[in-house]
Amino acid sequence: MIACKQVTKRFGAVTALAPFDLEVASGEFIAIKGASGSGKTTLLLTLGGMLRPSDGTVSFDGEDLYAQPPATRAAFRANEMGFVFQMFHLVPYLGVEENVRLAAHNGAMTQRPRELLEQFGLGHRLTHTPGELSAGERQRVALARALVNEPRLILADEPTGNLDPENDRQVFKHLSEFHRAGGTVIVVTHGSTADEFADRIVNLETDL
């Protein structure tokens, strides 16, 4: 489904991501591990079509992602992918449901945002703003937002880095449900919970 070959990213003289190869099949659950500064987030953004690599190629369904114009990559992100970040990145002035609708295609017409939020136990928080939620709730909103367009691939960057063990487990359970339904998951983490859910673990330092 998604593959990167000899992908490298340099910022000036600093190499953020050393040459890296990865191939992920459709329906796989991959956990990428590595110490801080090993380039996990850089890799994830590169896979998501948001950070052009300095060298190497990233392909999705056989098509070179960075050979596409920015608008095509944006459409690709909107249709095929969902992102989850460690810091949630919810829009602070929108309510929970609005944050999810922000990502939804034809969001105003569908019931899916609300269904997802109810499924994630946030039915009673629909109008609350992110500032009124706990960290675990915020991450579940972010997860609902990532899933709202029924993407084929979820890219999650340390999704449980700010959560307590209980919420950590709950987030991975939701990712696992998506995976069991046929979705592909690439999660960057340095926690151990992923070991239990992932099909494959890739270590960014040792697997170079």
Next chain:
Amino acid sequence: MNPITLILKELGHRKVNAVFSLLAVAIAVGGSIIFHTAFAGSLQRTKRIQRDMGQNLRIVSKDTDLAHFWDEGFSKTTFPENWVQSFTNINDTINYSHLSAVLKWKVQWRGSPAMIYGLAPREVAPPGRKKPIMITPVKNGTVLIGNALAEIHGVKRDETVTVEGGEFKVGRVLSEKGSGAEIRIYMHLADAQAVLGREGQINEIQALDCYCADETQDTLALLREQLGPILPGAQVFRMQDMAEAREKQRRDIERTFSTLMPAVVILCGVIVGVLAFVNTRARRQEIGILRALGKGSASVAALFLGKALLLGVVGAVCGFALGTGLLFGWGNEVLQISPKLISWDFNNLKWALLLAPVFAALASFIPAMLAVTQDPADTLRHDG
């Protein structure tokens, strides 16, 4: 999600930024309305002063004995009254306006020297120069008497006086002018022609040179060049001191307002731009996440420019209310603007609604483009 909803929610969230941006647009609009009205008021006052000063051009026959003209204040050489109409049949733009036919003659009245001053009741305007009348017309059968002359002879308003054999009612005794007007007897041109036995004749056309020449031009040379083809038998003199005072006053006002008004508008534009920039910085993560969600450049630009347009529209209405309100409160007292010029002029609102959103969008353009070109990965990579 509807971009308008998003813009409104963001405005509500970052209230301080929104209020200051709105204030800057409103001040720009309100300031423009105040300056515009104050400028109109100043021009009106200037025109009034200039009108009181009178016309500054004297057109007389080429055969005039100039020594006599400058000594006695009138030309003994007359010419047909209809010469003045020549100014209406021209195609070129000329610098003459407010043309009026005059017959003036020095006489002895009740043993004192006096100047009969026959004024045509209407001014002649060259094509494209039709303006409100400057002269004060005198009714048939009445005279207006100079202050000194009236004092000397004890003449009062509504009295009947005889001037060169004709009987006239005194319409008014003029206020003290401290000039040749002290011994003038103003009357209708036809009355002057009748009592002086010069029917259909005048000896002077008075006019005002328009304020068209730039400072480097020799205005008098230009006026003489323009007069040649219109009235070959005439010559023109310019009351230089009067004309220069008029020009200086006008230029000073225009210079003041043409500097002040853009300065206020530019300053407000800079404030709106800086606030938009601050807003863009504060929304870096939001822009990053919108990009990650697959929103294109157009969507991001629409959020920022849409916000600017909305602030422009609301700022236009607030600025219109602010500017006009301030004019009503202090326009007359502080800026000495005639109350007739102060009103809820919805033309101002129309222009404000057209221009303020464009102004706000232009001021926010660079920050909006910064937002569009912002690398989302850069923000998201430095998570938190």
